[in-house]
Amino acid sequence: MPSVTYISPDGTETTLEARVGDSVMDTAVKNGVKGIVAECGGACACATCHVYVDEAFLAEAGEAGPLEDDMLDGAASERTNCSRLSCQIKMSDALDGLKVTIAPEQV
Numbered sequence: 001m002p003s004v005t006y007i008s009p010d011g012t013e014t015t016l017e018a019r020v021g022d023s024v025m026d027t028a029v030k031n032g033v034k035g036i037v038a039e040c041g042g043a044c045a046c047a048t049c050h051v052y053v054d055e056a057f058l059a060e061a062g063e064a065g066p067l068e069d070d071m072l073d074g075a076a077s078e079r080t081n082c083s084r085l086s087c088q089i090k091m092s093d094a095l096d097g098l099k100v101t102i103a104p105e106q107v
C-alpha cells in the first residue's frame with residue numbers, strides 16, 4: 001500500500017497507508033486527519049480539500065483539470081503552483097511516500 005503524509009498547518013505530520021484508487025481526501029477523512037473539510041464529498045465542487053503537494057511529487061500527482069483549476073481560484077487559502085484539490089488525486093503505487101501540506105484555511 002502506498003503511504004501518504006499529511007502536514008498540518010501547525011507542522012504536525014500524520015502518515016497513513018492508503019488504498020490504491022482512494023483519493024488523498026478520502027484517505028484523510030476516513031482516518032480522521034483534521035483540516036481537510038471536504039464539504040462536497042469529493043465532487044470537485046467546494047475547494048475545501050485544498051492541499052499543497054510536495055514539489056517532488058508534483059509531476060506524478062498531475063495537473064489540475066479545468067474544473068479543479070476553476071475551483072482552486074476560489075479556494076480560501078492562497079493558491080500556489082503546488083495547489084491541488086485532494087479529492088482529485090488518486091493514490092497509486094507511484095505516489096508512495098507522497099507528502100501534502102494541508103491549506104491553513106478551507107472555508
Ligand code: FES
Binds near residue numbers: 037042043088
Ligand atoms: S471535497 Fe469538495 S472539492 Fe474536494
